Amino acid sequence: MRASRTLTLGAALVLVGGCGGGVSDSSTADASLHSVMRSAHITPLEVGSKPAVAKVELGRALMFDKLLSGNRDISCATCHHPLLHMGDGLPVSIGTGGAGLGPARVRGAGRNLIPRNAPEVFDRGAPLWTSMFWDSRVTGSPAAGFSTPAHAALPAGLESILAAQAMFPVTSRDEMRGARGDVDVLGQPNEVAALADNDFTGIWAALMQRVLAIPEYVTLFNMSFPDVASGQLGFQHAANAIAAFEVDACTLLDSAWDRYVAGDANALSENAKQGAMLFFGKAGCSDCHSGNLFTDQQHHDIAIPQLGPGKGSEAPLDYGRGRETGLAADRYKFRTPPLRNVAVTGPWMHDGAYATLEGAVRHHLDPATSLRNYNVMQNAPALVSTYQGDPITLAAILANLDPLTAKPRSLADAEVNDLLTFLEALTAPDAMDMSKAIPDSVPSGLPVRD
DSSP: OOOOOOOOHHHHHHHHTOSSTTOOGGGHHHHHHHHHHHHTTOOOOOOOOOOOHHHHHHHHHHHHOGGGSTTSOOOHHHHSBGGGTTBOSSSSOBOTTOBSSGGGOBOOTTOOBOSSOOOOOTTTTSTTOOEESTTOOEEEETTTEEEOTTGGGSOSOOOSHHHHHHTSGGGOIIIIIOOTTOBOTTSOBOTTTTSOTTOHHHHHHHHHHHHHTSHHHHHHHHHHOTTSOGGGOOHHHHHHHHHHHHHHHHOOOOSHHHHHHTTOTTSSOHHHHHHHHHHHTTTOGGGTSOTTTTOOOOEEOOOOOOOSSOOGGGTTSOOBHHHHHOOGGGTTBEEOOOOTTGGGSOSBSTTOOBSSHHHHHHHHHSHHHHHHTOOGGGSOHHHHTTOOOOHHHHHHHHHTOOHHHHSOOOOOHHHHHHHHHHHHTTOOGGGGOOGGGSOSOOTTOOOSOO
16 A cells, blocks of 8 residues: 655644643644654655556566576575565574475574575655665765675666665575575576676676566566666666665555654554654654665664674674674664564564564663563574573673664653554554465466465
């Protein structure tokens, strides 16, 4: 569902009585909250233009088609699934070689866990987005250009930063590409995995060769990109289509919060309004979860426990943003996640360290103490064994602790409950059932439903 919101916050204030004279006793909470919202520059979220239907349908097919994985055994939707609120419900994901969906997914023999939690993809079409991934390894815009792991090999013609992001999961061995020597589900050698890790151009070309060998895909691409000759189609066009599908399916602007910002004074409960005041005030949440996306798109070390296989040469640790900048001061910093639909998109944090939203919220109140007292047993056994909780690692994480979270904050249990009620009000009703986004079949004929 794509809701159209043209009402400004100023117009919304008129509808609820404003913040000046004439405010009734019953609207005092609204007046206070609207004042805070103005200071926080909260307005209805701008989401850009609606994508073309043909491109959306092509993107839907590609999103669910396991043809894009080296072994033809995993699709983009496996980790960003409509039945799982556009995530996978796992602390860290299980990539190629695995079987099943969501929490029931089983890792394949000899396969690695994915280092990080699979982010949901809600509202990523908003023009405000300038970075993708937990470590912001993809940044930029079509106008300014993109900075990505492919550097100069990134093709021209990407229409959004979301499309730029879609270029890279297919290049990851553990996520979708597979290992050298793999044989796919059809018993054929995995030709994509045989390519060098830095051969982005070759990987994308090999995938497009697969895709364009299917006549139905040729038709869908020609309908979506009528000005591009079939011989000029590249994976950037596939990425543009995947992004178009994500924008169409995942732009959800009918949460209680959206309705309140748009002028419906009754959309939020009194507890949610109190929670919003805490969020933008005493609790300090909006210091990082700022603006209409509820993220500053910056990187912070908030003392998240280290779980999972780790990433790169520092494994079993994950340096986060520090992997991209090479700066010791950026180690253990991760991009602030957005909070739209946050109540249904757990587990939470970059490595799914918290199984409940309340646990994640309480961690923010005193990160240092929370890290030292972290209960790793809330995780599945396979993840418990990956926990890096030794004193040296804890000290290294705390060495870069963000000053915004260094001072403990005190909230009563009732205040935490109000804060959680506000966060639940960020959930769009359509996020609860997105099954209509799933196609019945895909052009390759590979199974859609695990």
